[in-house]
Amino acid sequence: MRVLITGGAGFIGSHLAEFHLERGDEVHCVDDLSTGTLENIAPFRDSPEFRFDRADILTWDGLTEALARADRVYHMAAVVGMFRVLTEPEAVLATNVAGTERVLRCAAEAGSRPRVLVASSSEVYGPVGTHRLDETDALLVHCDTAKTQWNYALSKLAGEALGITYSGSFDLPVTIVRLFNTTGPRQSGRYGMVVPRFVRQATLGEPLTVFGDGLQTRSFCHVGDSVRALHLLCESDAAEGEIVNVGNDRAITVLDLANLVRSMAGSSSPVIFVPDSEAYYHGFVGIRHRKPALDKLKRLVGFEPEHTLEDTITDLLAAIRPTAEGARATG
Numbered sequence: 001m002r003v004l005i006t007g008g009a010g011f012i013g014s015h016l017a018e019f020h021l022e023r024g025d026e027v028h029c030v031d032d033l034s035t036g037t038l039e040n041i042a043p044f045r046d047s048p049e050f051r052f053d054r055a056d057i058l059t060w061d062g063l064t065e066a067l068a069r070a071d072r073v074y075h076m077a078a079v080v081g082m083f084r085v086l087t088e089p090e091a092v093l094a095t096n097v098a099g100t101e102r103v104l105r106c107a108a109e110a111g112s113r114p115r116v117l118v119a120s121s122s123e124v125y126g127p128v129g130t131h132r133l134d135e136t137d138a139l140l141v142h143c144d145t146a147k148t149q150w151n152y153a154l155s156k157l158a159g160e161a162l163g164i165t166y167s168g169s170f171d172l173p174v175t176i177v178r179l180f181n182t183t184g185p186r187q188s189g190r191y192g193m194v195v196p197r198f199v200r201q202a203t204l205g206e207p208l209t210v211f212g213d214g215l216q217t218r219s220f221c222h223v224g225d226s227v228r229a230l231h232l233l234c235e236s237d238a239a240e241g242e243i244v245n246v247g248n249d250r251a252i253t254v255l256d257l258a259n260l261v262r263s264m265a266g267s268s269s270p271v272i273f274v275p276d277s278e279a280y281y282h283g284f285v286g287i288r289h290r291k292p293a294l295d296k297l298k299r300l301v302g303f304e305p306e307h308t309l310e311d312t313i314t315d316l317l318a319a320i321r322p323t324a325e326g327a328r329a330t331g
């Protein structure tokens, strides 16, 4: 099996690459290293079955050829993380919309009909209520158009529309996955991802910074579970042309998460609250609750998460502690 992963040096992309290499597949990753790193792919960079190209999916002239060679394509490349979304709104639209369109168009042109999985996001559900978010729900597009905060959700929604359209018009076998918060080793806290940020702060003895009142809830999925779900969906004929939630449905408040990380790290760091207006900008609309309905994922591929949130924090502590403590020791 030949696998192409866009964004393959990123957090989820590099875990997908490792998963497929362990299965004996050939893996080709393309990434512009904007948030991805060579460190993420270092554990398997020298594998004879692995190939890496540093390139931008918007301009890479090897894209059609790479797609023509691939049996499976995971389109993971995107501008992600709230800090990048707020500071690089044009890049969000260029990569997430035009980049997705280019990947799908080149895949259709390749003529080989590779199985394509397009990464979307739970952000498309918008600022909605407390219920489990189901794929059949109407989506809420926030109308505060003066703010580019919504570019990410809009770009992911456009990516879904492109995926469904190419699937129908060009007979391309596409599945859209709405990923809910995925976390684990290799995820960077630099772009606004909460779990690695808390783990780093607790490890360094710094205050754990909770944005807003901390009563917002999130559901975190271990990256190993997400990767397994993506693979199962890519192998499923029943998932072709479908939009499917991927995540874990155990919800926790961000304040409880901070306290859990603190206690698992054995840290005496205080927990402090930072208003959204300071963390982001005045008028920022925080999402209150995020919890996936996983019935469709279970029905299609029989998926059940295997890792608890505690497992994920344990893995993150093991990954982050040595570098954080090393950084502290060298001042």
Ligand SMILES: NC(=O)c1ccc[n+]([C@@H]2O[C@H](COP(=O)([O-])OP(=O)(O)OC[C@H]3O[C@@H](n4cnc5c(N)ncnc54)[C@H](O)[C@@H]3O)[C@@H](O)[C@H]2O)c1
Pocket (backbone or CB within 6 Å): 006, 007, 008, 009, 010, 011, 012, 013, 030, 031, 032, 033, 034, 035, 036, 037, 055, 056, 057, 058, 075, 076, 077, 078, 079, 080, 095, 099, 119, 120, 121, 122, 178, 179, 180, 181, 182, 183
């Ligand atoms: N991690 C999550 O919780 C989560 C939740 C919802 C959706 N997603 C989606 O999953 C995918 C992977 O996210 P991630 O968490 O691994 O983030 P990530 O930032 O680690 O991965 C994205 C990768 O894409 C690369 N990239 C960005 N622009 C590119 C371009 N123009 N050309 C080539 N490469 C480019 C980056 O360098 C990075 O390696 C994204 O599509 C994201 O929207 C992730």
